[in-house]
Amino acid sequence: MGRYIIRRLIQAVFVLIVISAITFFLFWATPANPALLICGKNCNAETVAQVNATYGFDKPLIVQYGQYMQGLVSPGGRMIGSEGNERNCPWPCFGESYQNGIPVWNSIKDAFPSTLWLALGAAILWLVAGVLLGLIAALRKGKFIDKFSVGLALFGVSFPTIVFGYLLLFLFIVKLEWIPFPDTANAALFSVGPVKWAQFYILPWMTLALVYAALYTRLTRANMIDTMNEDYIRTARAKGLDERTVVFKHGLRSALTPIVTIFGLDVGGLLGGAVITEQIFSITGLGKFSIDSVLSNDLPAIMGVVLFAAIFVVVANIIVDVLYAVIDPRVRLA
Amino acid sequence: MTLGVSETQSPDEGLPADALAQTAEAKEIEGRSLGQIAWARLRRDKVAIISAVVILLIIAVAMFAPLIVKLNGFPPDQFNKLDANGNPLLNTRDGGIPIGGLWGSGTSSEHWLGVEPQNGRDIFSRLVYGTRVSLLVALGGTIIAVVLGTVIGMVSGYFGGWIDTLLSRLMDIMLSFPALLFVMALTPVVASRAQDLFGMPDNNTLRMGVLMFVLGFFGWAYLARIVRGQTLSLREREFVEAARSLGAGSNYVIFRQVLPNLLPTLLVYTTLLLPTNITAEAALSFLGVGIKEPTASWGRMIADASAWIESNPLYLFFPGMALFITVLAFNLLGDSVRDALDPRAGRS
Numbered sequence: 001m002g003r004y005i006i007r008r009l010i011q012a013v014f015v016l017i018v019i020s021a022i023t024f025f026l027f028w029a030t031p032a033n034p035a036l037l038i039c040g041k042n043c044n045a046e047t048v049a050q051v052n053a054t055y056g057f058d059k060p061l062i063v064q065y066g067q068y069m070q071g072l073v074s075p076g077g078r079m080i081g082s083e084g085n086e087r088n089c090p091w092p093c094f095g096e097s098y099q100n101g102i103p104v105w106n107s108i109k110d111a112f113p114s115t116l117w118l119a120l121g122a123a124i125l126w127l128v129a130g131v132l133l134g135l136i137a138a139l140r141k142g143k144f145i146d147k148f149s150v151g152l153a154l155f156g157v158s159f160p161t162i163v164f165g166y167l168l169l170f171l172f173i174v175k176l177e178w179i180p181f182p183d184t185a186n187a188a189l190f191s192v193g194p195v196k197w198a199q200f201y202i203l204p205w206m207t208l209a210l211v212y213a214a215l216y217t218r219l220t221r222a223n224m225i226d227t228m229n230e231d232y233i234r235t236a237r238a239k240g241l242d243e244r245t246v247v248f249k250h251g252l253r254s255a256l257t258p259i260v261t262i263f264g265l266d267v268g269g270l271l272g273g274a275v276i277t278e279q280i281f282s283i284t285g286l287g288k289f290s291i292d293s294v295l296s297n298d299l300p301a302i303m304g305v306v307l308f309a310a311i312f313v314v315v316a317n318i319i320v321d322v323l324y325a326v327i328d329p330r331v332r333l334a
Numbered sequence: 335m336t337l338g339v340s341e342t343q344s345p346d347e348g349l350p351a352d353a354l355a356q357t358a359e360a361k362e363i364e365g366r367s368l369g370q371i372a373w374a375r376l377r378r379d380k381v382a383i384i385s386a387v388v389i390l391l392i393i394a395v396a397m398f399a400p401l402i403v404k405l406n407g408f409p410p411d412q413f414n415k416l417d418a419n420g421n422p423l424l425n426t427r428d429g430g431i432p433i434g435g436l437w438g439s440g441t442s443s444e445h446w447l448g449v450e451p452q453n454g455r456d457i458f459s460r461l462v463y464g465t466r467v468s469l470l471v472a473l474g475g476t477i478i479a480v481v482l483g484t485v486i487g488m489v490s491g492y493f494g495g496w497i498d499t500l501l502s503r504l505m506d507i508m509l510s511f512p513a514l515l516f517v518m519a520l521t522p523v524v525a526s527r528a529q530d531l532f533g534m535p536d537n538n539t540l541r542m543g544v545l546m547f548v549l550g551f552f553g554w555a556y557l558a559r560i561v562r563g564q565t566l567s568l569r570e571r572e573f574v575e576a577a578r579s580l581g582a583g584s585n586y587v588i589f590r591q592v593l594p595n596l597l598p599t600l601l602v603y604t605t606l607l608l609p610t611n612i613t614a615e616a617a618l619s620f621l622g623v624g625i626k627e628p629t630a631s632w633g634r635m636i637a638d639a640s641a642w643i644e645s646n647p648l649y650l651f652f653p654g655m656a657l658f659i660t661v662l663a664f665n666l667l668g669d670s671v672r673d674a675l676d677p678r679a680g681r682s
Contacts, residue, residue, distance in 0.1 A: 015506070015507055015510055019507065019510070026520065026523060027519075027523060154662075154665060154666065154669070155662070158609065158658065158661045158662035158665045158666075159658060159661075160613045160616060160617070160654075160657050160658065160661060161613075161617070162616060162617060162620050162633065162636050162654070162657075163636070163654040163655075163658050166636065166643065166650055166654065167654070169643065170643055170647055170650070174643055174644050174647070269512060272512045272515055273512075273515060275514060275515065275518065275617075275621065276617055276620070276621070279621060280640070290515055290518065290519070291518060291621050291622070294518055294519050294522060294621075294623060295622055295623070297522070302519045305515070306512065306515055306516060306519055309512040309515050310510065310512055312512075313510050313511070313512055314510055317510060
């Protein structure tokens with residue numbers, strides 16, 4: 001097991017290096033000269049040269065990439081700025097924003113908690129709802145509740161997040177006025193208290209959870225139906241075990257194994273930012289930060305948030321593979 | 335997505351079990367291909383028929399958009415300030431919200447779905463033209479993804495060895511990208527690249543091409559993995575062995591024997607990828623990295639309408655519903671196609 005984890009970690013580092021290289025070269029090789037972006041309207045040859053020297057754009061791309069990676073790897077970070085005007089960018093150094101000069105890492109750190117709360121809350125919601133609905137549907141296959149769940153799941157899968165999010169916002173905030181308009185100050189649990197905090201997040205959680213809940217319902221139902229047709233379930237029943245033990249100990253445990261995999265990957269993917277939900281409900285998380293960076297062409301910020309998100313996806317992959325082996329005794333790690 | 339690999343039928347094998355089941359009624363025993371069976375099943379599936387009709391209608395709307403818009407006589411980009419009687423459409427004192435109509439949305443016998451606040455553009459016309467953008471981008475992105483996925487998956491599965499290792503790693507890497515984030519970040523980059531490459535201004539024709547490319551580029555890896563798996567097992571099947579022993583080359587085996595057996599998978603994947611891409615286009619345009627003004631796009635309309643959600647909710651409702659109905663119809667049809675093509679489903 002230990003050896004397997006180490007091997008996967010090495011693979012993960014390799015994948016991250018490839019992703020960082022691709023991202024870096026794609027973004028930095030854009031013909032829209034970054035120097036022109038930075039100095040804005042009052043650009044002349046002199047200021048461009050100055051900016052190039054400051055940010056190191058005059059060096060070959062591969063050198064720039066090396067410097068960038070140094071800031072992420074070396075514990076001391078790296079030096080940025082022009083000669084004579086250098087300053088330290090502490091580890092992990094994702095560079096500084098072109099827009100406002102704030103270190104990208106600081107912005108990521110500030111934005112991350114909102115995204116974390118959003119993703120975790122939604123994840124609990126969709127996991128509980130999806131597995132419960134799927135389980136009930138599978139156990140009452142062909143009955144009304146089954147058809148209802150299947151229909152609901154199809155509906156959920158087809159509801160685009162932008163439409164569902166605004167529908168909730170219109171219904172509960174504008175029409176019924178049960179919930180006040182989102183105020184980003186309420187995103188901080190410890191300063192506003194749990195009630196305001198939950199009020200702030202409840203609609204975003206539902207918005208984000210809908211599609212996943214629908215997918216998990218389908219998945220749980222399909223897995224559960226397959227599992228309950230297995231021979232060992234018949235054996236368990238023949239042994240005289242009561243139905244509850246058969247369903248929960250023998251059936252559900254096996255049916256949930258694939259769900260664990262997907263759940264890990266989904267949550268890992270969301271920790272990089274739930275762009276659309278954050279945009280609809282004005283949550284200042286990573287998703288909002290990334291779309292704002294994209295719209296303002298802020299290359300270091302885009303690069304930083306993409307890499308940060310990729311780390312979560314890659315790490316989630318490893319955790320899931322290891323968990324899979326722990327839960328499912330049939331899996332043997334090679 | 336549970337198309338049993340081992341149970342995929344080759345068209346020339348026929349279906350003995352099915353044929354046997356038919357003998358009771360049928361006078362002569364007829365071997366039917368999976369395609370024929372699926373078609374027969376689809377024709378009896380009411381949901382499939384209804385969603386297919388809805389999709390055909392939507393496609394018709396997209397194709398005949400200029401004609402349909404002639405019906406009400408307002409081009410999608412035209413700013414309308416006055417109605418036919420010369421009365422103002424918009425309340426200029428109140429931020430330019432429409433006057434009258436259902437829920438203050440400016441609906442009338444002229445503007446069936448109301449007008450846009452501030453500009454007074456006809457929402458019906460914009461919705462109709464938005465269908466074009468939505469379907470074209472989704473279709474283009476899907477075709478690119480399916481072609482790339484099929485070719486890369488088949489090459490990887492058929493040739494094996496280091497080619498397989500390399501391509502499989504590539505699929506892994508593509509799948510570990512945070513996709514939406516990447517698509518979002520790359521669209522402007524690709525757009526500015528394409529401007530230089532084709533010497534085009536950054537207009538919406540270019541944008542649509544870029545969106546297709548980006549959606550296709552990030553959509554192929556999943557399909558490639560499935561295709562690779564199926565190719566791996568297909569290439570060991572007896573009919574391939576038989577063809578090889580008769581002297582068939584790789585080309586023959588790939589195109590005449592492996593590809594036809596992949597068609598059910600490709601068909602199912604295509605019908606399910608289309609709604610995904612429709613949603614993705616809307617999402618990107620909504621976020622401001624997709625289609626830009628003045629071209630009408632559902633995602634863009636939703637983004638614009640969100641600012642008026644309190645005063646004019648209908649403006650948000652129409653593009654939202656259009657998007658929902660389209661995606662739902664494609665998903666329903668995709669599910670039906672998958673069920674119809676599933677060899678394990680009860681045969682009738």
